[in-house]
Amino acid sequence: MAKLGTLGRSGLIRKTNDGMRLIMTTFVGFLIGFLIGISFPSVNITKLHFPSSIASYNEDKNSGIKTQALLNHAWISTHNNNSLLNSTSTAKIYVSTNPKGAERLPPEIIVPESDFYLRRLWGNPSEDLPFEQKYLVTFTVGYEQKNNIDAAVKKFSGNFTLLLFHYDGRTSEWDEFEWSKRAIHVSARKQTKWWYAKRFLHPDIVAPYEYIFIWDEDLGLEHFNAERYIELVKKHDLEISQPGLEPNNGLTWQMTKRRGDREVHKETEERPGWCTHPHLPPCAAFVEIMAPVFSRNAWKCVWHMIQNDLVHGWGLDFALRKCVEPAHEKIGVVDSQWIVHQVVPSLGNQGQSEKGKAPWEGVRERCRKEWGIFQTRLADAEKAYYKKMGIAPPNATSV
Numbered sequence: 001m002a003k004l005g006t007l008g009r010s011g012l013i014r015k016t017n018d019g020m021r022l023i024m025t026t027f028v029g030f031l032i033g034f035l036i037g038i039s040f041p042s043v044n045i046t047k048l049h050f051p052s053s054i055a056s057y058n059e060d061k062n063s064g065i066k067t068q069a070l071l072n073h074a075w076i077s078t079h080n081n082n083s084l085l086n087s088t089s090t091a092k093i094y095v096s097t098n099p100k101g102a103e104r105l106p107p108e109i110i111v112p113e114s115d116f117y118l119r120r121l122w123g124n125p126s127e128d129l130p131f132e133q134k135y136l137v138t139f140t141v142g143y144e145q146k147n148n149i150d151a152a153v154k155k156f157s158g159n160f161t162l163l164l165f166h167y168d169g170r171t172s173e174w175d176e177f178e179w180s181k182r183a184i185h186v187s188a189r190k191q192t193k194w195w196y197a198k199r200f201l202h203p204d205i206v207a208p209y210e211y212i213f214i215w216d217e218d219l220g221l222e223h224f225n226a227e228r229y230i231e232l233v234k235k236h237d238l239e240i241s242q243p244g245l246e247p248n249n250g251l252t253w254q255m256t257k258r259r260g261d262r263e264v265h266k267e268t269e270e271r272p273g274w275c276t277h278p279h280l281p282p283c284a285a286f287v288e289i290m291a292p293v294f295s296r297n298a299w300k301c302v303w304h305m306i307q308n309d310l311v312h313g314w315g316l317d318f319a320l321r322k323c324v325e326p327a328h329e330k331i332g333v334v335d336s337q338w339i340v341h342q343v344v345p346s347l348g349n350q351g352q353s354e355k356g357k358a359p360w361e362g363v364r365e366r367c368r369k370e371w372g373i374f375q376t377r378l379a380d381a382e383k384a385y386y387k388k389m390g391i392a393p394p395n396a397t398s399v
């Protein structure tokens, strides 16, 4: 965010202003006439009322602001009979089907969704984007992992919008990589992946993307190709997925272990007693939170389940199944595009030493605490719902 701000404010705009001032001054009459000419061809330019002194405008350094004022003045003088600009009649618009809070706007001006497409500061807006990426990948990164991230990013084609969340405050350093210039950089110190996801990946913001990858920084992608992965996810109808994990010390669950003999799998056997039902986590309907991939629709639901204060996301993996139906068919692991969990110390080490404990211990403790809080909240919320509806809770809802 900081980065975008810098670019916009002190960089490009100012330079453009300085360089263009002379030309702007000389051709201001022509420019305005031209703009108005193309915007309202039926208006005769001689009927426009300009402020008396164009001269004062010429001397003004903030020519951008002044141009807006002139255009505004010209528009109002030619449209003062237009009911849209009649303030008393504008107040009459009230469209209850508009987004909440925006009922006073005419529906056709409302833009309820956004994207991460980078635009130009010049030219025709409709020609800004040569094409629109359909997939989004985010990594939550510290600069120390730059080589790993550099390698990982190269596994994602130009069909992916790239968004980096920086937890160490270092953003400009990444510009040594060519791809960094087409990436969006968001910086907030010592925050977690789910903290960023809740704040910057609102479903209405990521609406254009069919699939959203929300990944950690310590993944080895040597045997992974993102385009191929998406093909498989589509073929097997997976709404929530992750690549198979190479079995190593970073492997916790049988479900996410890569199988060498197939494209995807959706269920597994765990250690005896770990699963209450073969269709329930961690035997099915389950992926981990380190490298999940969500369809647009699944993400709409998952985003709403993420709690603002539970930043580590523990327990979320067990609850993902609440968001898709039937979960044991729509959640799965892609075996033939697989990754390695490298288990490097990262954000976990950025905690604070307390009572003689190592920083990572404090973080781990907090993770467990959050897990308990999340389980309780979810169970209470379901209980409250069934009670309110006056129906008996189904047996299999406990997480």
Ligand SMILES: *[C@@H]1O[C@H](CO)[C@@H](O)[C@H](O)[C@H]1NC(C)=O
Pocket (backbone or CB within 6 Å): 077, 078, 079, 080, 081
């Ligand atoms: C606005 O309307 C009045 C009366 O209806 C008319 O005399 C006037 O020319 C109009 N002004 C413009 C700019 O069209």
Ligand SMILES: *[C@@H]1O[C@H](CO)[C@@H](O)[C@H](O)[C@H]1NC(C)=O
Pocket (backbone or CB within 6 Å): 080, 081, 082, 083, 086, 087, 088, 089
């Ligand atoms: C503006 O709205 C008021 C109230 O509806 C109306 O009386 C007036 O004629 C309108 N003026 C124009 C220029 O449309």
Ligand SMILES: *[C@@H]1O[C@H](CO)[C@@H](O)[C@H](O)[C@H]1NC(C)=O
Pocket (backbone or CB within 6 Å): 157, 158, 159, 227
């Ligand atoms: C990007 O997507 C388009 C359309 O789906 C596809 O034809 C193209 O092959 C993709 N690019 C790469 C590098 O896979």
Ligand SMILES: *[C@@H]1O[C@H](CO)[C@@H](O)[C@H](O)[C@H]1NC(C)=O
Pocket (backbone or CB within 6 Å): 395
């Ligand atoms: C649900 O729980 C009740 C009581 O614990 C039990 O009688 C019933 O058989 C259970 N149903 C299923 C489908 O497991």
